[in-house]
Amino acid sequence: MGKFIVKRLLLCVVIFFFAMFLIYTLIYNLPSSYVETTARELAAATSKMGGKNYQEWLAQLNEQYGMNKGVVAGYFTWLGNALKGDFGTSWKWNMACTAKFAGCIWNSFTLGLVAFVFEILIAIPLGVVAAKKQYSITDYTVTCVSLIGISLPTFFVATVLKLIFAINLGWLDIGGMHSKFFIAANATQWENILDLGKHFILPAMTLIFVSIGGLMRYTRTNMLEVLNADYIRTARAKGLSEGKVIGYHAFRNTLIPVVTLLGGTLPGLFSGALITETLFSIEGIGYVSYNSMISGDIPFTMFYLALMSVLTLLGNLISDILYAVVDPRVRVN
Amino acid sequence: MAENNTTNLLNEKLKAREAEQAKETNAKQADEPIALDDASRVKVLSPARLVLKRFLRNKLAIVGMVLLIALFSLSFLGPVFYPYGQLDKFTTVKGMELDYAVCGVPSTFNKYMLVENKATDEFKNFVDSFIKELNNDEADEKLVERMGSSFIVTKGVDNVYTVKIKSAELYAYDNIRKEVKVGEPSAELDAKIKAAIENKESEFTFEGVSYQLVSKSKTETGVIATYPDGAEVEAILATKLTFDPVESGYKVEDEMISLALLNYQKENRFTYKGAEYTIEIHEGGSAKILDSTGKAVIDILPYSIRDISGKDSLGGGFKTAFAAVVNQMEAEKSRTGKFSYDVPQLDADTAQYLTDEDGNLILENEELAVNRKEISGEVRYYANYSVRKEVYDLYSPPSRAHILGTDGDGYDVLARIMYGGRISLIVGFVVVFLETILGVIMGGIAGFFGGWVDTLIMRLVDIFYCIPTMPIMIIIASVFDKLKVPPYERLMWMMVILGVLGWSGIARLVRGQILSLREQEFMIAAEATGLKTNRRIYKHLIPNVMPQLIVSMTMGLGGVILTESTLSYLGLGVKHPLATWGNIINSVSSIEAMKSYVYIWLPVGILICLAVIAFNFVGDGLRDAFDPKMKR
Numbered sequence: 001m002g003k004f005i006v007k008r009l010l011l012c013v014v015i016f017f018f019a020m021f022l023i024y025t026l027i028y029n030l031p032s033s034y035v036e037t038t039a040r041e042l043a044a045a046t047s048k049m050g051g052k053n054y055q056e057w058l059a060q061l062n063e064q065y066g067m068n069k070g071v072v073a074g075y076f077t078w079l080g081n082a083l084k085g086d087f088g089t090s091w092k093w094n095m096a097c098t099a100k101f102a103g104c105i106w107n108s109f110t111l112g113l114v115a116f117v118f119e120i121l122i123a124i125p126l127g128v129v130a131a132k133k134q135y136s137i138t139d140y141t142v143t144c145v146s147l148i149g150i151s152l153p154t155f156f157v158a159t160v161l162k163l164i165f166a167i168n169l170g171w172l173d174i175g176g177m178h179s180k181f182f183i184a185a186n187a188t189q190w191e192n193i194l195d196l197g198k199h200f201i202l203p204a205m206t207l208i209f210v211s212i213g214g215l216m217r218y219t220r221t222n223m224l225e226v227l228n229a230d231y232i233r234t235a236r237a238k239g240l241s242e243g244k245v246i247g248y249h250a251f252r253n254t255l256i257p258v259v260t261l262l263g264g265t266l267p268g269l270f271s272g273a274l275i276t277e278t279l280f281s282i283e284g285i286g287y288v289s290y291n292s293m294i295s296g297d298i299p300f301t302m303f304y305l306a307l308m309s310v311l312t313l314l315g316n317l318i319s320d321i322l323y324a325v326v327d328p329r330v331r332v333n
Numbered sequence: 334m335a336e337n338n339t340t341n342l343l344n345e346k347l348k349a350r351e352a353e354q355a356k357e358t359n360a361k362q363a364d365e366p367i368a369l370d371d372a373s374r375v376k377v378l379s380p381a382r383l384v385l386k387r388f389l390r391n392k393l394a395i396v397g398m399v400l401l402i403a404l405f406s407l408s409f410l411g412p413v414f415y416p417y418g419q420l421d422k423f424t425t426v427k428g429m430e431l432d433y434a435v436c437g438v439p440s441t442f443n444k445y446m447l448v449e450n451k452a453t454d455e456f457k458n459f460v461d462s463f464i465k466e467l468n469n470d471e472a473d474e475k476l477v478e479r480m481g482s483s484f485i486v487t488k489g490v491d492n493v494y495t496v497k498i499k500s501a502e503l504y505a506y507d508n509i510r511k512e513v514k515v516g517e518p519s520a521e522l523d524a525k526i527k528a529a530i531e532n533k534e535s536e537f538t539f540e541g542v543s544y545q546l547v548s549k550s551k552t553e554t555g556v557i558a559t560y561p562d563g564a565e566v567e568a569i570l571a572t573k574l575t576f577d578p579v580e581s582g583y584k585v586e587d588e589m590i591s592l593a594l595l596n597y598q599k600e601n602r603f604t605y606k607g608a609e610y611t612i613e614i615h616e617g618g619s620a621k622i623l624d625s626t627g628k629a630v631i632d633i634l635p636y637s638i639r640d641i642s643g644k645d646s647l648g649g650g651f652k653t654a655f656a657a658v659v660n661q662m663e664a665e666k667s668r669t670g671k672f673s674y675d676v677p678q679l680d681a682d683t684a685q686y687l688t689d690e691d692g693n694l695i696l697e698n699e700e701l702a703v704n705r706k707e708i709s710g711e712v713r714y715y716a717n718y719s720v721r722k723e724v725y726d727l728y729s730p731p732s733r734a735h736i737l738g739t740d741g742d743g744y745d746v747l748a749r750i751m752y753g754g755r756i757s758l759i760v761g762f763v764v765v766f767l768e769t770i771l772g773v774i775m776g777g778i779a780g781f782f783g784g785w786v787d788t789l790i791m792r793l794v795d796i797f798y799c800i801p802t803m804p805i806m807i808i809i810a811s812v813f814d815k816l817k818v819p820p821y822e823r824l825m826w827m828m829v830i831l832g833v834l835g836w837s838g839i840a841r842l843v844r845g846q847i848l849s850l851r852e853q854e855f856m857i858a859a860e861a862t863g864l865k866t867n868r869r870i871y872k873h874l875i876p877n878v879m880p881q882l883i884v885s886m887t888m889g890l891g892g893v894i895l896t897e898s899t900l901s902y903l904g905l906g907v908k909h910p911l912a913t914w915g916n917i918i919n920s921v922s923s924i925e926a927m928k929s930y931v932y933i934w935l936p937v938g939i940l941i942c943l944a945v946i947a948f949n950f951v952g953d954g955l956r957d958a959f960d961p962k963m964k965r
Contacts (some may be wrong), residue, residue: 155903
């Protein structure tokens with residue numbers, strides 16, 4: 001097991017190295033006018049306050065990212081700094097990338113965790129019920145709802161939710177982190193949390209709605225597979241009650257792939273929800289990165305892409321390891 | 334016995350029938366080749382038909398298929414029959430209230446000086462306050478004093494006020510040069526004054542007027558004239574009446590106005606530059622000055638009336654009519670009024686007045702509405718009439734002409750949806766085909782050759798799997814924005830990039846399938862027959878991967894449509910003027926638009942969902958049909 005994990009980890013490092021190299025090459029090779037325009041814009045934006053001028057920005061950019069060294073050497077410069085935890089200073093936010101990340105990640109994490117918990121609580125029971133009564137109305141409803149959930153574009157769900165809850169009913173705000181007249185300094189900690197929570201309702205609902213379908217389908221498919229297995233027939237032949245068959249024998253076996261899948265999505269809680277956060281102006285990592293990418297903030301963009309790559313790899317790794325942990329048969333093989 | 338007999342009889346009959354049947358069948362078989370008869374033949378369906386049969390049994394898959402057919406006909410056949418294109422801008426004729434003329438009620442008096450001298454010049458600015466004092470006392474005549482001078486202010490008819498000099502410093506003399514400095518005294522008076530200065534007299538009387546000499550400085554002496562009662566000199570005329578020439582180009586001299594005002598409502602006739610003029614008084618405070626031939630040369634109006642641009646280009650007739658209405662409104666204290674008059678017609682497109690061949694304005698009788706407005710204390714009356722003007726038909730609600738209304742550019746929403754559907758679906762197909770081609774080639778090579786080739790390609794797959802699509806697309810799109818890439822080129826690039834980023838999944842799937850198929854007997858047979866590697870992969874292996882491929886392609890189509898519409902919604906995908914489902918919704922993404930134009934974004938959003946749902950239903954149905962182990 002240990003050997004397996006070490007092998008996988010090493011593989012992940014290699015993949016990360018090359019994936020980031022590819023991304024770095026892409027950013028490096030973006031038409032030079034992009035970099036120049038950005039430098040010009042930055043210079044124009046900061047010159048009034050006595051900031052750097054265009055040439056200085058360009059020089060800083062080139063030096064910081066080793067743009068003057070060629071792709072390979074530049075990449076190693078970046079990687080060397082990155083491994084030391086130095087991702088440079090974000091242009092857009094005017095602070096260290098890691099500091100900005102630390103400032104916004106908990107918003108993303110909270111939002112993701114809430115959505116994740118609700119997703120599990122709703123999707124798994126419904127998936128099991130649908131499989132238990134295959135071809136019943138319940139099954140068709142669950143299948144339809146899950147397919148609709150998968151098929152709905154995030155922005156459409158967000159728009160409809162905003163229209164219903166923010167515009168027509170007026171219960172919640174249309175976006176942002178705090179109410180219009182909320183002043184953090186005047187509020188107690190509880191009021192602060194309550195106000196924040198109110199603004200997390202719509203984004204969380206959007207996330208749940210969009211992601212619930214996939215898990216529901218996955219649970220149903222796996223449950224069906226398990227229900228067709230010989231050991232379930234055996235359990236029924238033994239005269240076990242249906243509740244025991246489903247709840248104990250079938251469900252525990254269904255959990256194997258489901259837990260593997262969920263374990264794989266755990267690192268994703270740190271990657272934020274790019275689209276949802278942007279649509280609702282929740283200042284999480286997704287929203288911050290979106291604005292960085294739009295405004296050509298190369299340091300933060302590189303940081304975000306590196307983060308995404310690490311999280312994806314970590315997700316795969318966790319799901320591989322969990323698979324071995326949860327299912328003893330894999331370990332034997 | 335009887336029973337036996339009957340059975341025998343029956344048996345014989347049956348035998349006879351069987352023999353007959355046998356004969357018939359023999360006769361038939363003589364014509365046809367020997368085959369199993371239909372009843373005993375095992376019904377064998379080809380694999381494809383088997384899949385089709387299973388597919389058709391799935392209700393959800395059928396729903397998906399019907400939806401897809403509907404969406405495809407809407408997007409690809411719809412525009413053929415629909416009369417509007419995606420870039421047809423629609424216009425509508427709207428009645429627009431066009432302000433034509435403005436009438437201002439003067440708040441101050443216009444002053445006309447009869448005697449140009451020191452006193453009138455200095456006291457012109459006091460006239461308004463004189464009149465105010467007079468009106469406060471509700472008197473018709475009042476003696477007012479200012480700075481040692483005194484005047485008699487008289488109220489005339491129609492707000493015409495006369496200021497007469499009772500006593501004022503009219504002249505000033507230079508002591509050293511001994512000549513007049515200010516004022517124009519007559520020669521005799523001049524001599525008298527000079528004599529008085531010489532003799533150091535302080536006052537004298539000349540022609541009934543007493544003069545007083547005042548030493549103003551060492552070098553200057555002022556002469557104050559005091560008129561006896563009834564002999565005061567008219568110096569300033571103040572009025573709110575305006576004098577406008579009937580024909581443009583006619584110069585109205587101040588002197589002529591002064592003369593007219595002096596005689597206004599009195600003798601109503603005056604002589605100016607040797608010509609006789611008469612004043613014709615009309616009702617409502619307006620009047621006309623006629624020349625000796627009886628032709629009207631000047632309109633006298635209680636208000637100043639100009640066209641809306643401020644130019645004095647309106648005819649006298651219009652002014653008189655307008656003034657009459659304003660007069661009535663002033664009297665009734667009403668805020669609106671109306672009258673009709675011949676006014677020039679406006680061109681719908683250029684907002685210019687229409688002219689005929691000779692360059693004359695085309696006039697038509699229109700009903701003009703008059704509205705009273707107060708702008709920073711000044712009262713103004715605006716005369717407007719409604720013009721039919723053609724404007725872009727923006728955000729018009731659903732109607733018979735535009736089933737889903739029009740959008741913010743005046744495009745027909747339904748036409749945009751149809752053409753948008755084309756692009757969205759085409760993007761989906763192109764991207765999925767690109768992904769599949771790349772994936773099949775890479776996966777096929779990896780799976781078939783195994784070894785280091787497999788390891789290399791699979792690591793490449795891992796790398797591509799690890800690169801997040803959405804952020805990369807956003808970065809590239811923002812670069813495109815900065816470089817201002819044209820919409821069509823952008824669309825092409827977007828499809829290529831999505832395809833290149835998306836092949837890893839398909840490659841994994843193909844490799845996995847091929848790894849298991851490679852060991853099967855038919856592949857050994859293919860190798861034994863000495864087929865080339867190429868042929869073995871693409872003729873024997875790939876067709877066996879087709880079922881999984883088709884399923885994953887169908888499901889992938891939905892995913893690509895979602896990605897494209899999300900990008901376009903964020904304004905980073907396909908750009909205006911090209912329509913896609915995403916950017917139609919983007920065009921109404923503001924809160925106000927979201928609320929007011931539900932009829933634009935809701936149908937489009939539903940179409941996106943339907944398209945993705947349909948692809949997922951069909952993909953699901955295909956999977957079940959290809960892999961019956963899971964079902965029933």
